[in-house]
Amino acid sequence: xxxxxxxxxxxxxxxxxxxxxxxxxxxxxxxxxxxxxxxxxxxxxxxxxxxxxxxxxxxxxxxxxxxxxxxxxxxxxxxxxxxxxxxxxxxxxxxxxxxxxxxxxxxxxxxxxxxxxxxx
Amino acid sequence: xxxxxxxxxxxxxxxxxxxxxxxxxxxxxxxxxxxxxxxxxxxxxxxxxxxxxxxxxxxxxxxxxxxxxxxxxxxxxxxxxxxxxxxxxxxxxxxxxxxxxxxxxxxxxxxxxxxxxxxxxxxxxxxxxxxxxxxxxxxxxxxxxxxxxxxxxxxxxxxxxxxxxxxxxxxxxxxxxxxxxxxxxxxxxxxxxxxxxxxxxxxxxxxxxxxxxxxxxxxxxxxxxxxxxxxxxxxxxxxxxxxxxxxxxxxxxxxxxxxxxxxxxxxxxxxxxxxxxxxxxxxxxxxxxxxxxxxxxxxxxxxxxxxxxxxxxxxxxxxxxxxxxxxxxxxxxxxxxxxxxxxxxxxxxxxxxxxxxxxxxxxxxxxxxxxxxxxxxxxxxxxxxxxxxxxxxxxxxxxxxxxxxxxxxxxxxxxxxxxxxxxxxxxxxxxxxxxxxxxxxxxxxxxxxxxxxxxxxxxxxxxxxxxxxxxxxxxxxxxxxxxxxxxxxxxxxxxxxxxxxxxxxxxxxxxxxxxxxxxxxxxxxxxxxxxxxxxxxxxxxxxxxxxxxxxxxxxxxxxxxxxxxxxxxxxxxxxxxxxxxxxxxxxxxxxxxxxxxxxxxxxxxxxxxxxxxxxxxxxxxxxxxxxxxxxxxxxxxxxxxxxxxxxxxxxxxxxxxxxxxxxxxxxxxxxxxxxxxxxxxxxxxxxxxxxxxxxx
Numbered sequence: 001x002x003x004x005x006x007x008x009x010x011x012x013x014x015x016x017x018x019x020x021x022x023x024x025x026x027x028x029x030x031x032x033x034x035x036x037x038x039x040x041x042x043x044x045x046x047x048x049x050x051x052x053x054x055x056x057x058x059x060x061x062x063x064x065x066x067x068x069x070x071x072x073x074x075x076x077x078x079x080x081x082x083x084x085x086x087x088x089x090x091x092x093x094x095x096x097x098x099x100x101x102x103x104x105x106x107x108x109x110x111x112x113x114x115x116x117x118x119x120x
Numbered sequence: 121x122x123x124x125x126x127x128x129x130x131x132x133x134x135x136x137x138x139x140x141x142x143x144x145x146x147x148x149x150x151x152x153x154x155x156x157x158x159x160x161x162x163x164x165x166x167x168x169x170x171x172x173x174x175x176x177x178x179x180x181x182x183x184x185x186x187x188x189x190x191x192x193x194x195x196x197x198x199x200x201x202x203x204x205x206x207x208x209x210x211x212x213x214x215x216x217x218x219x220x221x222x223x224x225x226x227x228x229x230x231x232x233x234x235x236x237x238x239x240x241x242x243x244x245x246x247x248x249x250x251x252x253x254x255x256x257x258x259x260x261x262x263x264x265x266x267x268x269x270x271x272x273x274x275x276x277x278x279x280x281x282x283x284x285x286x287x288x289x290x291x292x293x294x295x296x297x298x299x300x301x302x303x304x305x306x307x308x309x310x311x312x313x314x315x316x317x318x319x320x321x322x323x324x325x326x327x328x329x330x331x332x333x334x335x336x337x338x339x340x341x342x343x344x345x346x347x348x349x350x351x352x353x354x355x356x357x358x359x360x361x362x363x364x365x366x367x368x369x370x371x372x373x374x375x376x377x378x379x380x381x382x383x384x385x386x387x388x389x390x391x392x393x394x395x396x397x398x399x400x401x402x403x404x405x406x407x408x409x410x411x412x413x414x415x416x417x418x419x420x421x422x423x424x425x426x427x428x429x430x431x432x433x434x435x436x437x438x439x440x441x442x443x444x445x446x447x448x449x450x451x452x453x454x455x456x457x458x459x460x461x462x463x464x465x466x467x468x469x470x471x472x473x474x475x476x477x478x479x480x481x482x483x484x485x486x487x488x489x490x491x492x493x494x495x496x497x498x499x500x501x502x503x504x505x506x507x508x509x510x511x512x513x514x515x516x517x518x519x520x521x522x523x524x525x526x527x528x529x530x531x532x533x534x535x536x537x538x539x540x541x542x543x544x545x546x547x548x549x550x551x552x553x554x555x556x557x558x559x560x561x562x563x564x565x566x567x568x569x570x571x572x573x574x575x576x577x578x579x580x581x582x583x584x585x586x587x588x589x590x591x592x593x594x595x596x597x598x599x600x601x602x603x604x605x606x607x608x609x610x611x612x613x614x615x616x617x618x619x620x621x622x623x624x625x626x627x628x629x630x631x632x633x634x635x636x637x638x639x640x641x642x643x644x645x646x647x648x649x650x651x652x653x654x655x656x657x658x659x660x661x662x663x664x665x666x667x668x669x670x671x672x673x674x675x676x677x678x679x680x681x682x683x684x685x686x687x688x689x690x691x692x693x694x695x696x697x698x699x700x701x702x703x704x705x706x707x708x709x710x711x712x713x714x715x716x717x718x719x720x721x722x723x724x725x726x727x728x729x730x731x732x733x734x735x736x737x738x739x740x741x742x743x744x745x746x747x748x749x750x751x752x753x754x755x756x757x758x759x760x761x762x763x764x765x766x767x768x769x770x771x772x773x774x775x776x777x778x779x780x781x782x783x784x785x786x787x788x789x790x791x792x793x794x795x796x797x798x799x800x801x802x803x804x805x806x807x808x809x810x811x812x813x814x815x816x
Contacts (some may be wrong), residue, residue: 009165009169010135010169010172010173011131011134011135012128012129012131012132012135012173012177013169013172013173013176015128015131016123016125016128016176016177019123019127019128020123023123052172054164054165054168054169055165056162056165068297074297074333075296075297075299075301076299077299077300077301078298078299081172083168083171083172083175091361094298094361094362097297097298097299098298098299099298099299099300099358100300100357100358101358104172104175104176105172105175105176105183106176107125107176108123108125116308117304117308117355117358118299118300118304118358119304120304120307120308120311
């Protein structure tokens with residue numbers, strides 16, 4: 001099953017995302033901010049990255065931009081979780097290389113459905 | 121898939137309360153003249169996380185409320201809004217309000233909507249400059265989420281006769297560079313119905329010019345489905361800016377609609393609707409109009425205590441150390457096992473080395489385990505800046521609070537129990553200690569009073585000091601008051617220390633009038649009792665006009681104690697090392713009998729009462745020759761010195777405290793028991809208890 005890196009500084013959200021994905025059978029690793037995520041992403045290549053946008057140390061958009069620079073992450077799908085439904089943040093994310101986005105709040109089913117779009 | 125979201129609630133609440141604390145301390149540390157953008161960012165992030173989480177976990181009222189805070193903070197973060205004192209105060213009020221809301225939700229109580237509405241209105245006024253709706257319930261995240269409501273227009277959504285869509289999908293060159301893949305899109309589409317694809321490869325350049333990262337292929341898709349245009353478009357939502365896309369219903373070719381312009385994505389609509397509906401069962405109180413609610417929660421301090429949780433967060437480093445230790449112990453154990461298997465006397469040296477190693481590892485292991493229970497005292501300290509801020513404003517005093525040694529680690533149980541006594545002591549310092557600004561200037565002191573809250577380790581103890589530079593304690597006034605109240609005899613001559621300790625007597629209050637700040641029913645006697653129940657003690661040093669220092673000494677942990685083992689007959693008792701001042705060899709002749717007052721013993725210039733352990737515990741065994749000579753262990757308990765007469769001092773050791781109450785029953789004069797190296801049980805003496813016992 002596909003491996004996913006779930007990045008969120010909020011433990012409850014991270015747990016929710018990770019638990020949902022694990023229940024669905026994915027192999028999930030958690031990271032608590034962009035810096036942590038980048039380190040973990042270098043250790044092994046994940047099939048997908050799901051990241052929050054607003055985080056301390058390194059935000060999600062910068063993380064996506066940094067990951068895209070790595071050859072092994074050139075085509076890996078990356079989803080950003082954002083509370084901002086405005087186009088502005090999404091455009092910024094797309095420009096950084098995000099594959100798609102999810103608008104918070106979302107429930108586990110929506111998460112899995114969106115993931116299907118990029119992993120299906 | 122159905123996932124029980126409530127399993128994440130506990131973590132969510134913990135996180136929210138941490139976030140609120142971060143917001144509070146951030147707000148309090150803001151210097152209005154020189155705004156630190158990192159602080160604003162931290163506050164914003166906390167609000168943002170709470171909003172995101174509460175929306176996800178279905179606490180719509182909280183989400184709606186935090187949304188307004190977030191908007192306000194976002195404007196401050198971007199520099200679009202000035203950070204003003206009123207704004208900070210409103211935000212601080214909101215932090216309280218949120219804390220109440222979350223506590224109510226956590227305890228499954230109704231949210232006090234009136235107070236929430238009041239705070240929300242204040243926030244909205246701050247945000248817009250005019251009165252808002254005033255009802256917390258009216259803005260749920262769903263309605264506030266989208267700044268500009270998008271028009272719900274899908275005029276062509278009526279279902280065509282021959283159902284399905286013809287799609288011209290022409291990716292731009294960069295489509296693949298964001299991790300999107302046309303193959304996956306097609307797979308999604310084929311889930312909706314029958315998909316036929318026609319590939320157009322005429323744009324593929326010659327091989328020499330081919331860039332593998334670029335998408336040079338376009339497709340004509342035919343999808344036979346009863347899905348609506350919105351559903352189909354949703355599949356393309358991530359790539360709509362990276363391709364040219366044309367939709368046409370299969371049966372009605374005239375209704376071609378070009379979808380090149382960027383438009384709000386269907387995902388948004390979907391996501392918006394769901395959590396609101398899902399939220400209702402979890403927070404039944406939320407959607408009801410506030411008028412119908414009776415105010416259940418009063419903004420009361422006691423209500424702020426969330427449900428006691430016995431979970432503990434442990435640094436992963438600590439756990440790693442622990443696992444490492446266990447590994448060492450296992451290695452040593454197998455080494456010893458190997459020696460024991462074929463033991464010959466020439467291996468004694470090896471055996472001894474192994475045992476020494478085992479001892480070292482066990483000690484390390486013990487320390488690591490104890491470490492897990494250790495939390496930085498900042499867990500307690502962090503709430504005091506707010507307390508000082510609020511109360512000093514209320515009293516119109518100018519006071520700064522300095523925290524020193526917040527990272528000092530103490531046992532979790534101590535952290536939990538020390539809070540109330542500290543609150544009381546700090547309130548006292550604020551109320552009675554620090555003078556009004558005018559009085560301070562008149563006394564030649566800086567207008568701004570200072571309270572210092574310090575924590576540090578000394579010996580096996582943690583010391584917490586509350587130092588203020590206020591008016592200090594007036595000895596004469598204290599003594600007069602105590603005499604007036606009949607707590608001491610008029611003729612009594614008391615040392616300075618004894619006079620200060622009068623304030624710990626039940627029924628003693630020096631304040632001319634009880635104020636709402638410090639007169640809360642708990643007296644200093646309760647404070648002292650609480651601290652003593654933790655195995656600690658409390659001291660006062662004060663100088664009139666200069667200030668007061670209150671020092672609390674607490675054991676580092678409540679599970680292990682440094683003890684002095686003493687022999688009484690054949691029995692062994694443990695005296696907590698903390699209580700021992702000194703030990704003296706004496707003979708029977710050095711004791712004086714005072715009629716009606718028992719025995720005393722002269723230590724330098726003071727007469728100390730003697731407690732014979734043999735009599736107290738009714739020990740009959742042991743060599744009789746010991747009865748007329750022995751050792752006096754001078755101990756301090758209840759603020760008084762006292763001598764315990766024992767037969768012999770045995771040694772100092774760390775003992776693990778086992779509860780006597782849990783295993784037997786409470787025994788006066790004994791605080792617990794421990795198991796000695798030889799397997800026998802020794803009682804741990806409760807020094808203050810014994811002193812009380814002997815007075816009777």
